[in-house]
Amino acid sequence: MTMHKITEKLRRKNKDQYRLLGICIFLSMLLVSSFAMMFFSPSIQEALPPGGDTRKLMWLMLVAVAVGCLLFTLYGSSLFFRQKSREFGVMLALGAEKKELSRQLFSELRASVGIYILSGLAAALPVSYLIWLLFRMLVIDTQQMQYRFGIAGVFAGLLFAVALSLCILFLGIRFIRRADIMEILNAGRKTEMIREISPWSKKLGILLIVSGLFLAMAVPQLTVRLFRQGMPAVWNLTWLVCAAGLYLVILSAVGQSRKGKHPETYYSNIISTNLMRFAARQTTRNMCVISLLVFVIVLSAFWGVMYYYSVTEGGSDMPYDYSLHYPAGEAQMGEEEIRELAEEYGVEMTSFEELDSLELVIRYTGRDMDEQRRYFDVEYEKLASFVSASDFARISGSQVTLGSGEYRTVAAEGSPESFWTDYDCLNAIRFSGSEEEMKPRFMGTVECGNLNLVSDPFAFVLADEDYRRFAEGISEEGKEKHILFNVKHVMETYDFADALKQEMTARATATSNHYTLYDAREEELALAEGRDYSYAGEIDLSPDNPRLIQEWKYAPFSKVLLQAEAMEMVAVFVLLSIYVSAISLTAAGMMSYVRSITIAMDNRQLFEDLKKLGADRAYVKQVIRVQLRRIFAYPVAAGCAISGGFSLLLTYFNDMSLQVFEVKMLMAEILLMAAIVGVMYGVYRGAYRTAGRIAGI
Template sequence: MTLHNIFSKLRKQNKGQYLMLGFCIALSVLLVTSFALMYMGPTVQDILPEGGDTRKMASLLLGITIVGCLIFTVYASGLFFRYKSREYGVLLALGTPKRALKPLLFQELAFLTGISSVIGLILALPMSFAIWKIFDSILLSTDAMKYRFGARGYIVGLLFCVVLTALLFFYGMRFVKKTDIMDILRQSQKTEMVRPIPSWTGKVGLILIFLGLFIATAIPTLIANFLHYEVPAAFNLFYLIALIGIYMFMLSLVAQSSAGRHKDKYYKNLVSISMMRFSAKATTKNMCVATLLLFCCLFSAFYGMYYATQPEIMSIDNQKAFLLHFPIEENQLTGEEIHSLADEYDMTITGYEENEAANLAISYYFTDFSDETSKYFKTDGKQAKLALFFSESAFEQLSGQNVQVDHNTYKTITAVDYKENIWNFIDGLYAVTNPDTDQTYNLSYGGSVEFNALSTISDPYAFILSDQDYQTITASLGTQYMEKIIDFDVKDVESSYEFAKALEMEYVQHASVLSDYMGNYDAIEEKHALEKGEEYELGESIGLTHNMDKVPEDWKYAPQFIVVQHQDFMKNIAIYVMLCLYIFIIMLTSVIIMSYVRGISVATENQALFLSLSKLGANPAYRKRILKQQLKKIFQYPAIIGCSVAWVYSLLMSYFNDWRIVSDEVLNLGKVFLLALLVCTLLYFVYTRTYKKALKILGM
């Protein structure tokens, strides 16, 4: 009989181990590839802006998925090699040389990995489509959000297969390199007794968990706000403190080593405690991985909720539903043309207003950042850039609000519930200059006014002057610095999408070279750069043409239509929430399978021990209690710690993001808590299933 025949019989005898590893490989490939197909698909890639925070976070989620699935599969391979050790140990003891076993092992791994990967890749497309359709019925449901296949997702899946295969071969190589035959023979029964664990280990572990999370989340914000330094990216290594804390705390729970004050309880559970200590390292590693996966699981859900509960753009409180602003010299849409287009789409325009605003050079204090010192510092920008100024009466006409601006003062226009950031001070302006006459006027801060529609029309802010000051300061100002602003409402905003898109196209077609500028373009900044002999990158054209089929991205004079912004916002939310929830499903699935497999291994690896207990007279109730105690630790501790750490981290992120916790964040934290209870309940059902399966294995 050849070695190939022997291995064939062994595979048939132990097909459960091959099926388990093959299932884990196929599942990992399936999860990663289906996620990549959704994220790398044309629909998502067209919606997510290039270089935006949403795209960066989505890429991070893809990375988390890959790492989580790699950890999950490597863990499954460890169990596979643990069982294979008996077969290889016997063959080595019978005189079979390693050079004969090595290629056979790699052939098995190559065949198993290849078949499982192909299955995962094939199933990835229908799975991604099915998941997309589920979310489509709940979140997306627009023509622009239809599922479109993109081959780039399969490239990610294939690369994942290559990395996974390389890892499995690496662990296979390490397995074959074992030289101690007796060690290999005893590998499946080998204990991993740890040294006595001091009583303070668990307490220190808890302290390190919260200390690591606090340092990594709070300290960068505190340093930026109070010491004005930006901490380097390496500061994230402080999260390792929390990881060390989790390991120490888990180890203290698993490897109890002394009776302490509760001697009766200790000796009553001595068998169970000893069983856990004999596999302490493997169990602790397993529980730490499960804890981290549960953390990623719940935090991804929280981040999806956080993103979905951003301020509601569709609200028309304190703003107008439609806003246009453009150079006054440009031959743009007129009021008659806008009303005529509204009639075509059966829209009734209300509150139509148009007025002018002036771009003036501002001198102001703001926060800058030095790349050399990594420090934030307050600086004085003298005639640094242009900002848009409204007269008191013009603002009242456009906003419908009454405002009183005193002589030689200004008011800053902000959004509702605006919270000042470290970059631009709401009261930082102290002088304005007419760019044509170079006449400078000193001003003082006179308060702020909330009006969403005009809050983002100028950088850093738009401002209001008294009518007298406005007339004085803008005297002799050339029309090249003037802008026209048009804003209005419609009776049925929610039904105005088609009208809004048609109005956008008309607006783009009327645009000329006078408005062909990037979003952050500033004429004064360009002037200063040219005077210094420097290149001004923001002065480039955005390629504005009359036959464009959509509004250009990053356009200085882009229209602000609430219904369109809402639609785009909802697309981003739908995409991001879908990706976050998919991460939640992936991580939770991995935890369930890992915990189930580890629970079953408790029964299979300790069959001899339970048989010995039975022969020594231990009744079934006692043996069942021991089994329950083992399984409870595997399921209970990671669930409680993983969910708790995720909730605390979500709390810290919510607070230190803007130094407050608003009602939406409180609601999200409550949802995460309920979701944690749901996860714990689900793991409890998996525990009961595992317990019943383990009882069958042990013949109880």
């Protein structure tokens, strides 16, 4: 019999090795490539703002997916080479040359790895398309959310394939170099015994996890608010404290065995505990990776939930369902025309208010950051909107008392104060056409979300007599009209809201065609200093512009339109977040399952010896069950706990408060954790049954 035929027989006998490696490669290529195809789709790239935090976060998720799937495949590859060593040992014992065996190994890898890579890449396109269709059916179905293929996704998949191939090649080369017949013969007898783990290691690990989360999430925000100093990028290394704590917790779960207060439990589980200690290093590393994958699952799902709530809850507490504002000199829609349009669409109004506001030059104090990440106060000069106390009382229904020289800041309902600008920021208000200024006194805040939207940093309320003094010298160019009204069943009035938006854009002129953050005073100062103004120029006011609501300074507000328009961009993020969670959950489930089966296969002879020594089926089942429970329970619990602490600190220290919708998000995250536990329990049951069959029970 030739060496080639012997190799073929060995490969057929050990076909499970190739199947496991193939599944890891195929799944990794499928998940990463399909995610990349969706991420680089023109529909998603156009929806994500260039340079925005959402786009940056999606890039972070893409990298996390690639790294997670790479670790998953490397784990499968290490198991493949571990099993392959037995085949190598047989061939070396028969007199085969290591050089010839290495050529044959790489030839087999090239063929099998290449097939699975191409299969995963080919399956990615239909899978991404089907996921997209399912998402459109369940979440949002608009013209802008049509599936469009992006060739960049294919290149991203090919790049991942190259990285995957190089890693497997590296493992193969390392395997060949270490291949030694005596090493292979003793591989099955080798253990990874570790020193006795101190009883305080788990407590220290938990302390390090909590400390690491606090250092990474809370300290940077506290230093900014207390000392006006941002932490350097190197501070991100504090996450290593959390990682060290995770390692200690997992290590204590794997290698700690003490009688403690319940010696009967210790003796009952002594075989299970020591079996895990015999493979402590590999088991600990494996469980830590699973914990990190669970962290990614919960975190990405949390981000998706957060963005969803930010849209569905956004604007819901505004006092008026609709609010419009536009330059007073522009021939826009008035009360009669709006009522006629509402009647045409069968919309019933329940209230209607109009008022004027003044655009006055102000000097106010805000904050900025220098290159050393130091925050400092700086005085800005720009335009802001002012309304009279009587008009504000009329639209808000609450009495506002102000004396001459006093002002109140208009805040959104229940919104915490921004770090960048305090509510008492005003230093001076300038009279039109002169250098004369009024230095007002801050008298607190009033709430009206609709007015808070129309001016940056805030809209302000003046005493009636001061308002009249400022209005005397202002032309129509310095005034704005405001229309606010409520309707019945606002969330059923989308057609009316869309028609109202189209009518306003049709009547808009160059006077109102500006970007959201455009300010005429800032532009004037920039041109006087010879600088370019970032927000100069006109925007696309056509109804087909998907970002009209976000870009137009005078875009009409309506609760139904806000949610419908914003949902298109948020839906993209939700889609990708959910998909990242699915990818990570698949990888975590597969790694846990494979590790469970590996333990059963490695200890098959031990289970046989236990039965020969008189152990019944129930005891052997218990030995397997205790090991598998630790493999599944500890990583899932650690990953959920770390992600829960991360989310809580993130939501609180973002603005030093917890809003109602943030509490809802945290509750939704707990439900997500319960779903993850349910899925992993299902994987555990499947692994337990398979391990039982391998053990012969």
